[in-house]
Amino acid sequence: MNSSPPHVAAQLAHTSATLAPALSGAAKIITAVLTGRTLDAALADPILAGELSGTLRAAVMDLAYATLRSFGRGDFFLAQLMTKPIADVHIRCLLLVALARLEARPEQAYVIVDQAVTAAAGIAAGNYKGLVNGVLRNFLRQKDSLLTRAKINLAAHWQHPDWWITRVKKDHPPHWQAILAANNTHPPMTLRVNCRRVTSADFSDQLNAAGLQAHAEGSVGWRLEKPLPVAQIPGFAQGLCSVQDAGAQRAAQLLDVSAGQRVLDACAAPGGKAAHLLESADIHLLALDSDPVRTARIAENVSRLGLKADNIVIRTGDAALPGTWWDGQPFDRILADVPCSASGVVRRHPDAKWLRRATDIEGFVRTQARIIDALWQTLAPGGKMLYATCSVFNAENDAQVAAFISRHSNARRLPMNAAPFMQLLPTADHDGFFYALLQKI
Numbered sequence: 001m002n003s004s005p006p007h008v009a010a011q012l013a014h015t016s017a018t019l020a021p022a023l024s025g026a027a028k029i030i031t032a033v034l035t036g037r038t039l040d041a042a043l044a045d046p047i048l049a050g051e052l053s054g055t056l057r058a059a060v061m062d063l064a065y066a067t068l069r070s071f072g073r074g075d076f077f078l079a080q081l082m083t084k085p086i087a088d089v090h091i092r093c094l095l096l097v098a099l100a101r102l103e104a105r106p107e108q109a110y111v112i113v114d115q116a117v118t119a120a121a122g123i124a125a126g127n128y129k130g131l132v133n134g135v136l137r138n139f140l141r142q143k144d145s146l147l148t149r150a151k152i153n154l155a156a157h158w159q160h161p162d163w164w165i166t167r168v169k170k171d172h173p174p175h176w177q178a179i180l181a182a183n184n185t186h187p188p189m190t191l192r193v194n195c196r197r198v199t200s201a202d203f204s205d206q207l208n209a210a211g212l213q214a215h216a217e218g219s220v221g222w223r224l225e226k227p228l229p230v231a232q233i234p235g236f237a238q239g240l241c242s243v244q245d246a247g248a249q250r251a252a253q254l255l256d257v258s259a260g261q262r263v264l265d266a267c268a269a270p271g272g273k274a275a276h277l278l279e280s281a282d283i284h285l286l287a288l289d290s291d292p293v294r295t296a297r298i299a300e301n302v303s304r305l306g307l308k309a310d311n312i313v314i315r316t317g318d319a320a321l322p323g324t325w326w327d328g329q330p331f332d333r334i335l336a337d338v339p340c341s342a343s344g345v346v347r348r349h350p351d352a353k354w355l356r357r358a359t360d361i362e363g364f365v366r367t368q369a370r371i372i373d374a375l376w377q378t379l380a381p382g383g384k385m386l387y388a389t390c391s392v393f394n395a396e397n398d399a400q401v402a403a404f405i406s407r408h409s410n411a412r413r414l415p416m417n418a419a420p421f422m423q424l425l426p427t428a429d430h431d432g433f434f435y436a437l438l439q440k441i
Ligand SMILES: C[S@@+](CC[C@H](N)C(=O)[O-])C[C@H]1O[C@@H](n2cnc3c(N)ncnc32)[C@H](O)[C@@H]1O
Pocket: 266, 267, 268, 269, 270, 271, 272, 273, 274, 288, 289, 290, 291, 294, 317, 318, 319, 320, 337, 338, 339, 340, 371
């Protein structure tokens, strides 16, 4: 995750002069998301967000993230407050943004209502100004009763779709509430020290000298007490560190690479784990990804970190079709960081909760199985493949690996801390990740 965390923007105070454009900008972004685009794509769209100035852009991001985190509540409140659905999707989204803000900043209630009405003047020829004013004032009048009713509506209370709550409950009976609650928090920001360029201790001194508080996470990780834009991190532009969650930093450590090995990172873009592998040892790495736009970012990361270009070959290709990219020489190590539901990192991508459908999970499971079955033939006897997801759903994790083992008699799981796999659940320290290490016998 290389973008600066959205909650940096939460520190910005909205004055009444800036709130209307921020509400209006966020409503456009939410409209794009609810009509099928990802939040990242909407925020990267030059027409939707391109012309926003730094402060306004930060405020729009703050409102958009907050609205999507709490979409289950906004949706519930609108259903309670309206007798029929709102025809104009843009106005509906403006109301969702304003409701999220009213819950977050109750002390600014009347400024928020006033500014939402101002924002509504610029949508649909101002025809819905009265409706926006009425709905928001009704929300304030009925707030106590609405909040009481929201407690017994699962999607409103947990801020996740019903199917997602059911799945997490089934997969993690003792932890489901903690997982859902963690998904609604702001994510931590953790740095990975580029140990080719600086020691972890010296980098920590640089953080201290810059007045930044950080907590050690593993051997090369520093979790910042307060997230901040990467431009303000000492040595970031010079390649002394990368932004990478502590859970993601486990991958390179678990794969246990050593100098001279042939290593495949089969789903490598944007290159966070690939760069960590290259920082760990002088390996010969093939970094593959099926998405050409994302693949280009691998080279950018490797270059910023000053890693040896001779040690890496970057290719665009489908990991499930080795015939199109494999030279027939077996790999000693494979990282299969497969596409998944991203249910372990949903606080970084709150749109995923509402865009995914329950049936999408089966599709991910099928794709993951195709990829790892194909990759297995490229692994040397005695070699190791690390299967990784940023999911908390069992179907993509333990069940996937169990099915793989049953299909491949020459595969065995290598224990991790005496367990057959490592399931990290999202906490204040790290995101949700799953790892299983498989050896070819
Ligand atoms: C979880 S992300 C990888 C993150 C990356 N390992 C890192 O640490 O920066 C999954 C990646 O799989 C890629 N992908 C999806 N299907 C693929 C396929 N069939 N073959 C190769 N890559 C694929 C996606 O483009 C995406 O970049």
